[in-house]
Amino acid sequence: MSTSSKRPRTLVAVGATLALALSGCGARAGDEAVAGGTSAAPSCVDTSGASVKLGFLNSLTGGMAISEKTVSNVLHMAADEINAGGGILGKKIEYVQEDGATDWPTFAEKTEKLLTQDCVAAIFGGWTSSSRKAVKPVVEKNNGLFFYPVQYEGLESSPNIYYTGATTNQQIIPAMDYLASQGVKKLFLAGSDYVFPRTANAIIKLYAAELGIEIVGEEYVPLDKDDWTSQVAKIVAAKPDFVFNTINGSSNVGFVKAYYDAGLKAETTPIISVSIAEEEAPAMGHEVTGQYASWNYFQSLKTDTNPKFIESWKAYPNSSGVTSDPMEAAYISLYLYKALVEAAGSFDVDAVNAAAKAKPITFDAPEGTVTLDGENHHISKPGHIGKINSSNQFDIVWSSDKFIEPDPYLEGYDWFPADIRKQLTDAAG
């Protein structure tokens, strides 16, 4: 008991330390010069050597690993190709691979590690919109670069992110246009319960009203749940002309199973998907022949550059042998970065962003020659609708007549309410 009299003193000492810590001399709110990020530690990227460090951040474990491992693999292939061709600005790519583990805080932690500990010049990866939302504040406050390769819901822009997948007006809107051209009057929306499907469906509903398509139902199931039985029963009851599928990952397997178990068929109630590609189609456990998907790249696409891409991928170690839209977009992202750095003549983030604005950067991608929009950091893309054939490849049934310019905030579309756009840009800024 002799020490009990010392205890309050210890508590006081610790309390005093906390008080001191709280009165630290850091910036307060309202000190906008600091809020902008200028007070962040200066970049530690060192490109004076013979190589440049890049970070690849993909979920190698967890639920998204099945999709993201392919992206990681194709990034490695692109890095090998670029290195074989002399590297970027004559410097060989030295990559650091990190695992996002399908856990959004892990994505944030690893982004910070790659930028401040490994000092990489740019990071490539991510798949779900949740992972991108976790990475965004970290690359912004450290003034890093992040290249995101998957189609997404749009309504976002960041000086520190380049989007090489489609935004809504390059995938969702072409799909809606196609449905309208096919005389679809009743549409059912089925999606995973997270940011992409929710936002995509909000946009679909606005555009459907414009097109005169009635939304006869809207159902969500969490990303990690596979049981779609009760939701599919609602589809049966609603008798839609088409089902718009924004389900992501393995939950699709459960959805397709419930769909066929309920007696639905591609001939009468077809599905149009924005997340099922060549890679996923064979994994559905059911014949998905006759179902549709909207993408910007298909393996069956006839371009000058596609055959070589498919051939390299088939020869690459651990490759699945099939190519798909997200992996093609990941492949683009590394080459686009190379083109940007070479146009800038520097790996510096601000110089790269300035080069993007200075003149149009292009790349002869497997989907065709894509052009970067230096203002919104998205790329132009062709729109395609494919129908799955018996060999799990897509027969292209519709293509946009030209490359679609990226419009993440849907500024060219009158039916998108201006006040919502303003609220979103305000919230983003």
Add this chain to the structure above:
Amino acid sequence: MTKPKPWISLGGIGVFAVLLLAVAPLVLTDHWLNNVGKYCCWAIAAVGIGLAWGRGGMLVMGQGVFFALGAYSMAMHLTLESAGDRIPGFMVLYDPLAPLPMFWEPFRSAGFTLLAIVLLPVVLAGILGYALFKRRVKGAYFAILTQALAVALATLISSTIRETGGDTGLSDFKYFFGFVLNDPANKLMVYLVAAGLLVLCLLAVWQLYRSRFGELLVATRDAEERVRFLGYDPANVKLVAFVVSALMASIGGAMFVPIVGIITPAEIGAAASILMIAGVAFGGRASLFGPALGAMAVGWGQSSLGSTWPEGWTYILGLMFVVVILFLPNGLSSLPARIAAARRKPVEQPAPAPVVAELEEVRS
């Protein structure tokens, strides 16, 4: 009964405090200091688990619930602080026209938020504990019930995307009670607050373990009926330990948010709650430092081994857990005592019944 001299433990806390508050900021890089800050948050929750489980015998498998109360209270406040007068961006995205949900409104106030971080877990654990302990619910039933609560809360948050951010979680916090979070000096401050709170929690349980209450708690754990016959109500003893552990989990959760910069249901659900328990068991649930050090070790393993060997590290964790439970049922912190015991006569420690005995109890 020979007890380790209290000043040794107090000295240990002192050394620990110096290491965390003075040495770590000097020697670690920003990235690792931030990581240690995150481990501190888990360690704060772990200290509470040590109290409830190690000393009190209540296997709290759902501390994620209380971690979430603190974390989401803090996250809602920081989100509103960053959004200013506007409705947070993610809400606009899902339903542009709806107003801010009612339960968000009070979290605009910093005072209310701090009060909520303290009072919400105390009230919830108080009601829950009172109902369960008075009905003498214990063992596996108690463990399953707490675990189910964590699963239910994680599912609820996932499915209310507009109200809570859903699976994507809440992130992109710019300010922390008026301080710009991006400023390195403020990041250090947030770290110091988390580390300081961990030291405070250790001091609190150090005092509790030495007190009459600490003796009663261990007595309740080992022989609840005898405590009852002596005229004490074991339910009250357990209730206090459970409430304190809930409060610590909430404080850990609240500091997790500004340090990690994002909170999602995955951090509070079943797997996260079990990982908290794993760290405590690993370090030694009944000892003073075991839970905190165990939680920090598991956190370090996740960041470090998870980077070098992503597919393998969970196997390592599982293997270490099995080895520790089999050969060191009282955790790594019992290793020195084991070595000493092997050399001399056994040193008595307030060790819990081995897990095997506990399983027997559950089975019967």
